[in-house]
Amino acid sequence: MKSVLELFEEISAIPRCSYESDELKDYLLDYARKTGFEAKVDEAQNVLCKKGEPKVCLQSHYDMVCLGDAPKVELVYDGDILRAKNSTLGADNGMGVAIMLYCMQKYDNLETLFTANEEVGLIGASNLKLEITAPNILNIDSEDENAICIGCAGGSDVICEKKIEFAPLQKGEKIFKATVVGLPGGHSGVDIDKNVPSSIKILARFLCEHDCELIDIKAGERRNSVARDAVATFTCRDNLKDTKHIEITQVEDSGYKKIENSKLIIKTIDAFSQGVRAWNKELNIPQDSANLGVVELDGNNFKIIISLRSMSDDDMDTLEAQTKSFFEISGFKTSFPSRHEAWTPYIGDFAKEVKDIASKYIPNIKFEAIHAGLECGILIAKQKSPKEAVSIGPNIRFPHSTREECDLNSVEKIKQVVEGIISL
DSSP states (O other): OOOHHHHHHHHHTSOOBTTBOHHHHHHHHHHHHHTTOEEEEOTTOOEEEEESSOSEEEEEEOOBOOOBTTTSOOEEEETTEEEETTBOOOHHHHHHHHHHHHHHHHOSSEEEEEESOGGGTSHHHHTOOOOOOSSEEEEOOOSOTTEEEEEEOEEEEEEEEEEOOEEEOOTTOEEEEEEEOSOOOEETTTTTTTTOOOHHHHHHHHHHHTTOEEEEEEEOSOTTEEOOOEEEEEEESSOOOOOSSEEEEEEOOSSOEEETTHHHHHHHHHHSOOEEEEEETTTTEEEEEEEEEEEEEETTEEEEEEEEEESOHHHHHHHHHHHHHHHHTTTOEEEEEEEEOOBOOOOOHHHHHHHHHHTTTOTTOEEEEESSOOSHHHHHHHOSSOOEEEEOOOOEESTTSTTOEEEHHHHHHHHHHHHHHHTO
């Protein structure tokens, strides 16, 4: 029988970036057949496996955020801490997947659901066409061993686009390239209240201060990551120097043209409020937040991609409307290609049973809601018969960044909790 860690090593060798995880999907289907599970896959590439008469359905998503060298993932062991060399680790949510695979080797009455493309808008869960038969759902996508998650924020993706024109440079304008360096990056949900600096905001502030005009820009990695990297080419009449996080290089004129009215665009980005917008005192987590995920120029299309989160669907309506108004003032057209509703916190009989079992291994475990996206609420709404869901998971720090790390002692505890829940 393979251990959880051996299974994680196995799936870490398989590419599983969002939208590019077909090879892992095939692995999951083959693994299900080898372990005696009936397996089904739907059009959204979700994989549902069943054996016997399950009382619980274990659930994780099988895609990962790929930054740095990923999908090539070189695991680095540092005592009880697992990291990856120059890439995201993919413990979010690969460690949950590995725990599920471990349990499929061992138990005869079990259901497992592996959802696709969670990291790009909970797409798999939102388009699920498979019926879960077990009465309870145990999501293994949380990142704090001391928490049983019973609610989460809803999310909405915003795309702001503007067609731009170019103008020739004027005499005396110098051309520079600015590269933002040395930022940690982070998760746009669980890290949004930790004052993680955004490369987009740092770059916009610098360009405003020096009255610059843009030629080109590429900033941010993913809509759901606090932007770590940013590069811009621009004109300026000042003599510029490096700053703490910005490296400046002067560039020779090779027929560059600048974006017309780019100062307005720069000021718009600078003025946009990044981070927590409102605080939920009852839950002691952010109520509303906004993350500038990506800013890029594609031909004559200037695009800004934003991730909004809220613990309330009504507040999300307001966030969307305010964001639309804010960017339309500067001539942007906004669209909302993906939205998932908030999962309202609820402590039912299953949640209480999970806490009783988990307390044997993790004495300080408690119920919490999180300001990040989990699939539980969507999955409950998709089922014909009533379901209850909770989420647990091992300690994973700095997800959605190349600093991501996982506590292996915590993985062992969560594995024991999951086995206890299966044996109810």
